[in-house]
Every structure is written in structure tokens, then in C-alpha cells.
Amino acid sequence: MSEPVVHITSLTLKYQHTPVLQDLNWVINRNENWLLRGSSGTGKTSLAKAIAGLVKFQGSIDIHFGPESKLPAVAHFVAGWYQFKDLEGQSNFYYQQRYNKQATETTATVQAELENYGEKHQLQFNEVEELLAALGFSDLIGSTLIQLSSGEHKKLQLVKALWFKPQLLILDQPYNGLDKLSRKNLNSLLEEITEDGTQLIIISNEVELPSTIHRFAEIREGQLIETSADEYTAEVYETAGKAVPAFLNEAPVSSSESIIRMIDVNISYGEKQVLKNINWEVKAGEKWLLQGHNGSGKSTLLSLITGDHPQAYANNFYLFGHKRGSGESIWEIKQRMGLISPELHWYFDPTATVRQSVISGFFDSSGLFCDPGYTKKAQADELISYFGLTEYRDMLMNQLPVGKQRLVLLARTIIKNPELLILDEPCQGLDQQQTQHFNRLVDELCKNGTTLIYVGHFESQLPDCIEKRILLENGEVKTVETILESI
Known part of the structure; x- marks a missing residue:
């Protein structure tokens, strides 16, 4: 042997x-x-x-x-x-x-x-x-x-x-x-x-x-x-069954009936065209799934919405009822949305504590640089408890396993109960129980009228609230349809 x-x-x-x-x-x-x-x-x-x-x-x-x-x-x-x-x-x-x-x-x-x-x-x-x-x-x-x-x-x-x-x-x-x-x-x-x-x-x-x-x-x-192949004992998630924090049960204030409107949007890097004639409207309260193969243009499309892409100003593009470039600052845009993405996780301040990281969602910063006051601290503690992170509250982000880091950033994303949630592969690094728990929270938030754009490659990991899907292929819109027709 x-x-x-x-x-x-x-x-x-x-x-x-x-x-x-x-x-x-x-x-x-x-x-x-x-x-x-x-x-x-x-x-x-x-x-x-x-x-x-x-x-x-x-x-x-x-x-x-x-x-x-x-x-x-x-x-x-x-x-x-x-x-x-x-x-x-x-x-x-x-x-x-x-x-x-x-x-x-x-x-x-x-x-x-x-x-x-x-x-x-x-x-x-x-x-x-x-x-x-x-x-x-x-x-x-x-x-x-x-x-x-x-x-x-x-x-x-x-x-x-x-x-x-x-x-x-x-x-x-x-x-x-x-x-x-x-x-x-x-x-x-x-x-x-x-x-x-x-x-x-x-x-x-x-x-x-x-x-x-x-x-x-x-x-x-x-x-x-x-x-065995079929045997997998997922740990019972310790926060299962907890009520959603009360401050998240309030309906977000919608600034416009149309949250996003893109008209013939094109993005190019030199001779390479990444987005081609994109026409897409997201109305207040809608829940969208954004899909497409790797390299289809999803990340670029999201960067226009979040205000991070400079070519937004060169296109016919409306956000929260205002044409981009009409005087609003990037911070005024970000104040109305919550965002998580793999890239945001990569570049987030690893030396912030769990509590500081969650509170930073109020200010759209990487880390915390001011005293947020009693109310914001209390709300952060409620979310930290909801996600089962209380024992890690004062630990640095880089002292946590990647899966728990992602939970912290998920709490940061939703803490201000934003008008628009953009969740780009939000459950990467989470186990099955954590994924189910987070998606239940997304479903609860969306009952109150939150507008949602969710990016996910695994259809088994999607929240139930999704209504519509937009599919990109090679930088173009291939289909726009209801989710019931696509799954």
C-alpha cells in the first residue's frame, strides 16, 4: 500500500x-x-x-x-x-x-x-x-x-x-x-x-x-x-428568527417615480466598446435581477448608477429623476443608495472595527472619521446583533474571516434604509444559512418599497422578492423580462 x-x-x-x-x-x-x-x-x-x-x-x-x-x-x-x-x-x-x-x-x-x-x-x-x-x-x-x-x-x-x-x-x-x-x-x-x-x-x-x-x-x-456526497450539516445560524430592526421597517422616501433611466447609453475605453445603446428604466419599488456572463458589462453598468464612472456625464442618463451632471454631487447620489460589491470589499479599510465599518454606511465612507452620535451607534448595534456579530463588534475587519467581513459590509449597506439597494454578488463568502438569512432580510426591506438591483449568478441564492430581470450580453441588452418567465 x-x-x-x-x-x-x-x-x-x-x-x-x-x-x-x-x-x-x-x-x-x-x-x-x-x-x-x-x-x-x-x-x-x-x-x-x-x-x-x-x-x-x-x-x-x-x-x-x-x-x-x-x-x-x-x-x-x-x-x-x-x-x-x-x-x-x-x-x-x-x-x-x-x-x-x-x-x-x-x-x-x-x-x-x-x-x-x-x-x-x-x-x-x-x-x-x-x-x-x-x-x-x-x-x-x-x-x-x-x-x-x-x-x-x-x-x-x-x-x-x-x-x-x-x-x-x-x-x-x-x-x-x-x-x-x-x-x-x-x-x-x-x-x-x-x-x-x-x-x-x-x-x-x-x-x-x-x-x-x-x-x-x-x-x-x-x-x-x-x-457522504449528500450529507452536509449546515450550522444553525444563530440569528435565525430574529425580528428585523424596527428602524428598517420604515418605508424609504422615494425622490422620483423613475429611479434610473438610461437612453442609448454607450461606454467605450479607446476602441473597445463596453456598453452599447443601453435603454433601461427602473421605477421606484421595482426589484430587478441584473445578469450576464463575466465581461458582459454588468460592473460598468452599475458604476454609472453609483456615480463612480466619469462617462455618466457624457450620456443621456437620469438618476432619481435628475439628469447626471445637472449639479448634484456624488455624495448626494450615494446618500440615496446602499451598495455592496466584491470590489468594494477589496478596497474597504481593513483597519476599521466592525462597529465603525457598519456605522460608515451612514456616511458612504471606507471606515469612520467622525463621532456619529448616540442614535446611529444604537442602530449599528441592533444590526450587529441581528447578524450575529456582537462578539466581534470591537474587532478589526482584518481580524475576521472573509465570510464575517462580508456580513459586516452587508449590515453597512442597509443601515441607512436607502431608497435604492444595489447588491452585487452580496452572498460571496457566506454559508448557506447566512445566505438564506440575508435574503430574508432583503425580502423584508423590499416589502416596504425599497428599489432593488441584485446581481447574482446562482439562481438558488436569490431573494424571493425579485420581479424582473435584465440580461446583458457583450455590452448590449439581450432581454428584459419578468423573473417568472426566466426561471
């Missing part, structure tokens, strides 16, 4: 001085491909990083790579969070920077990033071209890293990992931000590399998986428990 590829014995690991994994044992034999599940914050990512040698731990992790394999003898970890640097080695970007022409001149292109990666690992560039085509990424080869959407960044992470093709590949939430076709194609690519000898550990609670995944486990109370 051959020795196991990974043999973990009595692994104990702390996250920010708090024990997460306790005397954990795990054996991964040759040719086994695993799915690791578990509720948010249980230690899945910490375990993955320990196997890849990226964090300190107590206990032992023995990895025995195949000496006869031609693949790199590496346990390669692909994070759920993609971070990149500009040409000067800096990574302190801000949220609106991707629309700044100067910023695009100081960040590398996708092609340069891949060429550097290929040179570092002695890879053949013709092999990556096939992967780019398979994931629908070929047209972005000339784009700069800062211009990419969250789904496109995820694809770039995956392209590099598949190109590298290590003996052990650990993927943390690989399906986040990917459209349905991309998820399907990714699974096919993962099946191909396992045939070539790569072993997989996938961290995900999704059900669409490569056919080569045949071992399942989850983390419960610091221990790894092997399960």
Missing part, C-alpha cells in the same frame, strides 16, 4: 489568537480528490493554507509527492480573494480607481502578468492560450489588471493555476463570481488536470462540482469529519 499524499496529525491552529482547529487529523491518499465544506468561519481556509505551508500551526503535516510525476511537486493554494500590485509594487488601490485612466497606465496587462508567471514557472505560453479560450478570457489579454471585474479576476487566478498544474491543487471558493457557463467549463478543465495526475482539494459549499470529486468532508468544532 502506497503512503498517503497528505498526512495531517494533531493539527492545532489559531486565527488571531483564537483556536480554530483542534487536534485535527486527515489522510489524503493518492488519486483522491476532496471537497471540503463547512460553515463560514470554521477554519476551512486556515486548514488549506496550513497544507500549503502559508500559516503557522502545531502538529504535523507530511506531504509525499510522487517522485515519478512530471508535475511540479507543490501544494498550490489559490485564494478566494485575488490581490495584485501595480507596476511599482503597490496594492493600496481605492474603489473608483479602475475608472481612472492614469491608474490603468500604472498596472500590468493580463498578457504581461501571464508572461511573467510563465517565465517564473518555466511554462509554455501556447498552453495558456487554450485555457484562456476555454474560460472565455482571450479577449481580455490586453486589459490591465485594475480594469477586470471580480469574476474576471477569479478567472485569471484559475487560468494561472491550471496552467501551472501542480501535483496538489487547493482551490478556495473557485466558483465565486463565475457565470454558469464558466463554472461548467472550469469543472471540465479540472477533470482534465486530474487525469494528468493533479489531485484536488476544493473548498466550497456549491453542488456543481467536477465528476472527479469523490471524497467529502467538513469541519465541525475544529475537527475534520468525513461525510
Whole structure:
């Protein structure tokens, strides 16, 4: 009998001085491909990083790579969070920077990033071209890293990992931000590399998986428990059944019957046209689902609405009943809306406390820079309790697992009970119970007349209140329809 590829014995690991994994044992034999599940914050990512040698731990992790394999003898970890640097080695970007022409001149292109990666690992560039085509990424080869959407960044992470093709590949939430076709194609690519000898550990609670995944486990109370394919014990979410805070039950004041109206809107970057003749109206109280494949123009469309894109002024575009550029400031626009997106999460101040981060939603700032007063503090504490975050209230954002960071930002998004909610992939990083709990809250808010634009690739994760759908394809409106006709 051959020795196991990974043999973990009595692994104990702390996250920010708090024990997460306790005397954990795990054996991964040759040719086994695993799915690791578990509720948010249980230690899945910490375990993955320990196997890849990226964090300190107590206990032992023995990895025995195949000496006869031609693949790199590496346990390669692909994070759920993609971070990149500009040409000067800096990574302190801000949220609106991707629309700044100067910023695009100081960040590398996708092609340069891949060429550097290929040179570092002695890879053949013709092999990556096939992967780019398979994931629908070929047209972005000339784009700069800062211009990419969250789904496109995820694809770039995956392209590099598949190109590298290590003996052990650990993927943390690989399906986040990917459209349905991309998820399907990714699974096919993962099946191909396992045939070539790569072993997989996938961290995900999704059900669409490569056919080569045949071992399942989850983390419960610091221990790894092997399960069956259908068995998954989601942790009962501690805030389930709590009443929505009373201050959110008031109907938001609508400033206009028409919240958004776009008439023949076009957005171009040089010769590349990103949005083409967009006509779309969102009336007060409507609940819309915005969909489209990665790169279809969703992020650019949302940036017009949030006031972050400078080309809004060059188009026939009305927001809250006023034509853009008629004298309103960006802060007057943002005061009427609540926003969450993967990009906002990337660029949010990691040194703010949980309470400061939630309160900052009143001021549309990244972090808190003033005394908000008693009432706002009390409302923040109500929401913090509602999301089950009271014990983390005074902790810094960067001391929390990513899933709990996302809950904090969700609370920040809704705290001022805005007229317009823009939720762009709001449940990335949340477990099933947290997703259901948040969507119940969205349904409650929308009963009061809140206008909603919801971006989501997983139809099983959508709130019930959605009424209409707009579908983008290659920067154009492909369909506008009621949600009942599209699901």
C-alpha cells in the first residue's frame, strides 16, 4: 500500500489568537480528490493554507509527492480573494480607481502578468492560450489588471493555476463570481488536470462540482469529519428568527417615480466598446435581477448608477429623476443608495472595527472619521446583533474571516434604509444559512418599497422578492423580462 499524499496529525491552529482547529487529523491518499465544506468561519481556509505551508500551526503535516510525476511537486493554494500590485509594487488601490485612466497606465496587462508567471514557472505560453479560450478570457489579454471585474479576476487566478498544474491543487471558493457557463467549463478543465495526475482539494459549499470529486468532508468544532456526497450539516445560524430592526421597517422616501433611466447609453475605453445603446428604466419599488456572463458589462453598468464612472456625464442618463451632471454631487447620489460589491470589499479599510465599518454606511465612507452620535451607534448595534456579530463588534475587519467581513459590509449597506439597494454578488463568502438569512432580510426591506438591483449568478441564492430581470450580453441588452418567465 502506497503512503498517503497528505498526512495531517494533531493539527492545532489559531486565527488571531483564537483556536480554530483542534487536534485535527486527515489522510489524503493518492488519486483522491476532496471537497471540503463547512460553515463560514470554521477554519476551512486556515486548514488549506496550513497544507500549503502559508500559516503557522502545531502538529504535523507530511506531504509525499510522487517522485515519478512530471508535475511540479507543490501544494498550490489559490485564494478566494485575488490581490495584485501595480507596476511599482503597490496594492493600496481605492474603489473608483479602475475608472481612472492614469491608474490603468500604472498596472500590468493580463498578457504581461501571464508572461511573467510563465517565465517564473518555466511554462509554455501556447498552453495558456487554450485555457484562456476555454474560460472565455482571450479577449481580455490586453486589459490591465485594475480594469477586470471580480469574476474576471477569479478567472485569471484559475487560468494561472491550471496552467501551472501542480501535483496538489487547493482551490478556495473557485466558483465565486463565475457565470454558469464558466463554472461548467472550469469543472471540465479540472477533470482534465486530474487525469494528468493533479489531485484536488476544493473548498466550497456549491453542488456543481467536477465528476472527479469523490471524497467529502467538513469541519465541525475544529475537527475534520468525513461525510457522504449528500450529507452536509449546515450550522444553525444563530440569528435565525430574529425580528428585523424596527428602524428598517420604515418605508424609504422615494425622490422620483423613475429611479434610473438610461437612453442609448454607450461606454467605450479607446476602441473597445463596453456598453452599447443601453435603454433601461427602473421605477421606484421595482426589484430587478441584473445578469450576464463575466465581461458582459454588468460592473460598468452599475458604476454609472453609483456615480463612480466619469462617462455618466457624457450620456443621456437620469438618476432619481435628475439628469447626471445637472449639479448634484456624488455624495448626494450615494446618500440615496446602499451598495455592496466584491470590489468594494477589496478596497474597504481593513483597519476599521466592525462597529465603525457598519456605522460608515451612514456616511458612504471606507471606515469612520467622525463621532456619529448616540442614535446611529444604537442602530449599528441592533444590526450587529441581528447578524450575529456582537462578539466581534470591537474587532478589526482584518481580524475576521472573509465570510464575517462580508456580513459586516452587508449590515453597512442597509443601515441607512436607502431608497435604492444595489447588491452585487452580496452572498460571496457566506454559508448557506447566512445566505438564506440575508435574503430574508432583503425580502423584508423590499416589502416596504425599497428599489432593488441584485446581481447574482446562482439562481438558488436569490431573494424571493425579485420581479424582473435584465440580461446583458457583450455590452448590449439581450432581454428584459419578468423573473417568472426566466426561471
